[in-house]
Amino acid sequence: MARYEELGTNLEVVERRIADACAAAGRPREDVTLIVVTKTYPAEDTALLAGLGVTDVAENRDQDAAPKAEQCRNLPLDWHFVGQLQTNKVRSVVRYANHVHSVDRLRLVESLSAAVLKSGRPELGCLVQVALDKEASISGAAAGGESAHRAGVAPQDVAELANAIADTPGLRLDGVMTVAPLAGPLAGNPARAFERLAEIATAVRAAHPAATMVSAGMSGDLEQAIAAGATHVRVGTAVLGVRSPLG
Template sequence: MTATPPGADGEARKAELAANLARVEERIARACDTAGRAREDVTLVVVTKTYPASDVRLLAELGVGDVAENRDQEAAPKAAACADTALRWHFVGQLQTNKARSVAGYAERVHSVDRMRLVTALSNAATRAEREIGCAVQVAFDAEAGSVGERGGVAPDGVTDLAGAIGAAQGLRLDGVMTVAPLAGPLAGRPQEAFEQLREISTGLRTAHPAATMVSAGMSSDLEEAVRAGATHVRVGSAVLGRRPPLR
């Protein structure tokens, strides 16, 4: 599927998004049924990167409650343009510490916390803004022990310490864990196994942090595998908004 070109009639775009949302909802519901899970146990987070605020507003009109961005310079103006909606904003990309203050102004959750310096920056920003921000530790199954993966994320052996730091940080709330299906390493091309390992990490984490129940995993191409493996949040972009134009 492709997105209706910019400038196309708003009602046509709304109908297109509604049809795409219905297909994604059907996929999630079917995956939940297969896994023996309730549909309400899985939150759809629509990733709106590269698409305009007008599309975000249409999603809100269609009943979407959660949207996400992966670049602050795109997210901040969109969040401001949609401030009159009830949307919950998630940040899901690699986050530079110097953008923490901006992100703390609109994001309710940051899924991509992967280093101590970022915990400190987000804590300072959240405290200054007098807000509480939910955080997930991003786990990279293609990262070497103690390191951060190329697309962000801490190696599995670093999750416990990072989660503890988030849990102790003022202004932050440890919500759980997140991953992106790895492109390298022993789990490359095996998203179901990666997501199952994330679930095991989540189970272990809840021993010390029982409220950290969020498991953010799965995108347009692998949401079924994520739901079967226990994901509580799936991050879907192109299946809802259409194929993105290639970067120039």
């Protein structure tokens, strides 16, 4: 019961942060969905979270997520895949994920479509992952080189990828996702980074009105993300705690 109580206390703190951020932004609390990122934590924690009322969980590695989702298959959970996705993992991911936040290339769009159609499952929700340090105006030197880049597509390429998702059988364009950049002029300024994502999200919605999801913000910057219009925040450490690297 100690873990259940710990998770419950942490959830209360995060819920208060989200509610306060929504109030400060003049947004209804129901505008924002909390996705608890359960990566590296056992299925037992996921089950406890479901018992505490969590409805959305996220994973970033299929080798961890697939067995965990199987163990938790009878729980009322919406599974989100948020990590970089290799095409050889696609068939596994489409068995349990309802949303893939990390779509970043046309090859992945094609692979996801083929896997969804072969599985016979309902449409898979897809978000375009945006790399805000890959703006056309940022030189390689200013951006800190390729090694510093987050995964994702450059802002100028979002529309093309969004159109491809929307036009591909078996897939549904749900919106856009980003992680605050590590390099470039927006590094260290999550508020401005999430404002930039909001601009991109608005452009995507202009062409695809149903693509309303804006996935942004984690434990350390969820307030800035909500202020900028995030509809989904991905929180791990603030709910589950800091896991030992050797754990």
